[in-house]
Amino acid sequence: MITVTQSAATHIQNFLAKRGKGEGIRLGVKTSGCSGMAYTMEFVDEIQADDLVFEDLGVKIFIDPKSHVYLDGTQVDYTKEGLQEGFKFENPNVKESCGCGESFHV
Template sequence: MITLTENAANHIQNFLSRRGKGEGIRLGVKTSGCSGMAYTLEFVDEIQPEDIVFEGHGVKVFIDPKSHVYLDGTQLDYTKEGLQEGFKFENPNVKDECGCGESFHV
């Protein structure tokens, strides 16, 4: 299961409204960084038959089955800390992260 905080959902809804189209967002992983994997986020305009769909606070999150293995249980939040703002991933599967926080290992 993937969950969204209300802050994350509001931020995504604002992006979708400004964009004028989209079914929701796709959350995934790719091989990258010094720890092995990095998160990916993109808009979904076309739903794929194999997509796993979760919904929170009125926003749909789409995940492909391969990424779901690494993301199951993740909570997506949107935070502002000083001058830094962005999405924050609380993933219970992560065993280690790189120092810059851009990649992780499960």
């Protein structure tokens, strides 16, 4: 299961409204960074046949089956701290992450 906070849901809905199209967002992982994996997030205009679909607070979240293994149980939040703002992932599967927070290892 993948969930979003109210703050993340509001930002995602606003982004989709500004675009004027889109089914939701796609979360995934890619090989990157010093810890091995990094999160990916993009808009979904076309649903893939093997997509897993979760819906929370009015937001549809699409994940490919391979990424789901690493993301199951993740909560997506949107935070603003000082001059930095953006999406934050609370992933219970992460064993360690790099110092800059850009990549993780499960």
